Structure formats: C-alpha cells, structure tokens
Amino acid sequence: MNKNLVMILVCSATFSTAALAAADEKKVAYTAAKDAATTEFKLAKSRCDTVAGNPKDVCIAEAKAARVHTEANATAEYKNTVAARTSARKDIANADYDVEKAKCGSMAGNEKDVCVKQANSNKVAALANAKADKKVVDARxxxxxxxxxxxxxxxxxxxxxxxxxxxxxxxxxxxxxxxx
Incomplete structure (x- = not known):
C-alpha cells in the first residue's frame, strides 16, 4: 500500500477518534451535571423537611431553583446553541421567580403585593434580556x-x-x- 495513503488513513482515524472522544466527554459531563443536580436537590429537599410553613416553601423553591440552574446550564453547554442558551436563561428566570414569590409568602398586605410585583418585574426583565440577547446573536x-x-x-x-x-x-x- 502507498505510504501516503497509509498516513492519510492513520491521520483520519486519529482525528475521528479525537472528535468522538470529545463528544463522549461532553456527554459524560452533561450526564454528571444532571446527576449531581438531582442528588443535590434530594439532599436540599431533605434538609427542608426540618422546617415548616413559609420557610419550608422558600427552602424547597431554592432547592428546585438550584437544580434548574445546574441542569439548564449543563444542557446549554452540552447543546452549545443560541436556542439552548436562551432556553436555559428563561428556565433560570422562571425558577428565580418562584423563589422570590415564595419569599413573599411570609408577608402580608401591601408589602406582599409590592414583593410579588417586584418578583414579577425581575422575571419579565430577565426574560426580556434573554430574548434580546438571542436577537443580538442572530443579528450578528x-x-x-x-x-x-x-x-x-x-x-x-x-x-x-x-x-x-x-x-x-x-x-x-x-x-x-x-x-x-
């Protein structure tokens, strides 16, 4: 067989193997992040069982938000697309809203109304920023x-x-x- 052909085949196999290894590495990192998020959520949720009332609601919302942050960022990193990153930012904004809204649960009257409105305002701003950033990237x-x-x-x-x-x-x- 021609030496050049052998070299080409060896180089081709090496690059293909490297590309597959990189893809496998991304998949392993993605799976590990999702597994870690699930484990951390279960631990955090079990810690929430020691409290009651609104503090428990806040604790659970924070545990869910932490899981969403980790999973959304892992998915965005794994897919590595503008749409995936935008989706992650939207998921995170919704999770953060749930936490803020849970924190408002211990308040009453106008203070609670203001708190809920502020939480909603923060969510709308985060969603608008995610949408605007996607438009900017698409335009570029x-x-x-x-x-x-x-x-x-x-x-x-x-x-x-x-x-x-x-x-x-x-x-x-x-x-x-x-x-x-």
Missing part, C-alpha cells in the same frame, strides 16, 4: 453571513480579471476560502 450571525457573501463576490470579481488556468485557480481558491 446574519450580518456575518452577509459580509462573507459580499467578500466572496469581491473575490470572484477579482478572478474575472484573469484568464485560463489562472482564473480557474482563482475561482477554486475563492470557493475554498469562503466554503462554497
């Missing part, structure tokens, strides 16, 4: 795509000044550079 991706298309057109236009094999090489280089 779209802008970058537009820039790449424009630069590709410029490169092709430069190739038009050439003839024969030089032009063919220029077009191939432009396509390669811009992933076309």
């Amino acid at each position: 991706v779209d802008a970058n795509d537009d820039k790449v298309k424009a630069e590709y057109k410029v490169a092709l236009e430069k190739c038009d000044a050439l003839t024969g094999q030089g032009k063919d090489n220029c077009v191939v280089a432009a396509k390669s550079k811009f992933g076309k």
Whole structure:
C-alpha cells in the first residue's frame, strides 16, 4: 500500500477518534451535571423537611431553583446553541421567580403585593434580556453571513480579471476560502 495513503488513513482515524472522544466527554459531563443536580436537590429537599410553613416553601423553591440552574446550564453547554442558551436563561428566570414569590409568602398586605410585583418585574426583565440577547446573536450571525457573501463576490470579481488556468485557480481558491 502507498505510504501516503497509509498516513492519510492513520491521520483520519486519529482525528475521528479525537472528535468522538470529545463528544463522549461532553456527554459524560452533561450526564454528571444532571446527576449531581438531582442528588443535590434530594439532599436540599431533605434538609427542608426540618422546617415548616413559609420557610419550608422558600427552602424547597431554592432547592428546585438550584437544580434548574445546574441542569439548564449543563444542557446549554452540552447543546452549545443560541436556542439552548436562551432556553436555559428563561428556565433560570422562571425558577428565580418562584423563589422570590415564595419569599413573599411570609408577608402580608401591601408589602406582599409590592414583593410579588417586584418578583414579577425581575422575571419579565430577565426574560426580556434573554430574548434580546438571542436577537443580538442572530443579528450578528446574519450580518456575518452577509459580509462573507459580499467578500466572496469581491473575490470572484477579482478572478474575472484573469484568464485560463489562472482564473480557474482563482475561482477554486475563492470557493475554498469562503466554503462554497
């Protein structure tokens, strides 16, 4: 067998193995984070059994929120997409709202009303920020795509000044550079 072919096959196998190992490592980290979140939640919830009334409600809400934070961040890290990160931020905002609302449970009258309104305001702000950040990232991706298309057109236009094999090489280089 040709030595170059053997080297290519060995390198290809090495890169494929490395890519699979990285994917497996991400999956293991994701699973470990979810398992840790579940374990921590069970421990925190069992600690909440020693209290009663509103402090117990707050304790349970905080335990749930901690689990949501860990699981949402692990999922966002594992999927590594804008949508996953936005979803995680929304889940965290809702969990934090539940904690704040539970803390309002021990209050009465206007103080409680203000507390609930403040908790709702914080939730709305966090959800709006998550949505706005997603729009910003999407806009940047779209802008970058537009820039790449424009630069590709410029490169092709430069190739038009050439003839024969030089032009063919220029077009191939432009396509390669811009992933076309």
